Amino acid sequence: MSILIQLLTAFLGSLGFALLFGVRPKHLLLAALGGMLAWGVYLAMEHWLGMPFLSCLTASVFAVVYAEIMARVRKIPALLLTVPAIIPLVPGRTLYYAMSEVVRGDLAQARAYGTETLLAALAIAGGISFAIAFRELRTTR
């Protein structure tokens, strides 16, 4: 049940961001689907590996590859699909808790949450770089 709710809200959240950034109605479904699938990949990897960093990295690779392929099919800039697909991976929760622990005065907890936030951001960046490296390998001149 909780997994279903997560996938559904990831879909709606990505849809919201696609709308917010001005993606046109005919590409909205594709953009929202990207976010949901990326989160699905994260959940599956997390279940099998139990390592948040690696799961986030894989999900981010998936999101970028998905966006690049679909963008080519639709002949639109890949950015339109990359951003909504990556949104569910953005570590909003741990960033918030890092801040609230600082305010509460528990610096050890704050550091733990801060590290988690930074690692998630690094994993997303790493995923993007993997995917881009592959794209560059493919386009030989």
Add this chain to the structure above:
Amino acid sequence: MIDSKAEQSDLLDCLLRMGDLLLDAGAEISRVEDTLSRLGTAYGAMRTDVFVITSMISMTMEFPGFEAVTETRRIRSDGQPDFYRLEKLNNLSRSCCTEPLPLEELHQNLEHVASGRKPLYAKLIGSVLAAGAFAVFFGGTMLDGLVSAVFAVAICFLQERLSHTDVKPVGENLIISLLIGLGVGIAATLLKPLHMDMILIGDIMLLIPGLAMTNAIRNMLVGNTISGVVRLAESLMWAAALAGGIMVALTIVNYLH
């Protein structure tokens, strides 16, 4: 295609306008450089040199039989991406590369794109949907999602109001996160079943400079290091402003308890 000095500088003007609009819409540096040099070649330039960073475009073109011309343009972007425009610009440059439009028409097309922004209601609906969904996504109840969505309307309203003032993104993030943090804190104090953390997380997702950071990393990866570093520093500043606003708000709310 180009047969006078005046036409040459007209074309350069049009292309710089194109680059300006692309950057403002949130395009990556490599896309802007790539688009402008392709267009230059399509219009028959022997040589096109484009250098783009987040705040400036410099472009040199040389046509057979003419002296090379260079122009520079300072770019001021509000940091609000507009994919609606980005797609239109992409289509325009695509069609222009296969079949170069007459200069007059290119100019008109560009101004047409410039006059149309993404619809405001899409931004409002999108913000409400995203904030509500992410509050539930990160573990909040339906009620938390609803309240988060209501505060998303407030965020949209504040962003719209502040965009007419001289407030820069750092100040904007600071003000909005402080006000939203206070609002949610007070609401959660008055209404016990609300979870302040979940509601705020939903709303914070709207304020995190996610696109800017993604773009910064992309820029660095494809070799546009200067722009990447500038964007990264910028987005870290925005994130710090966001954190500052929220932390001050949380301190005040804690004090009220």
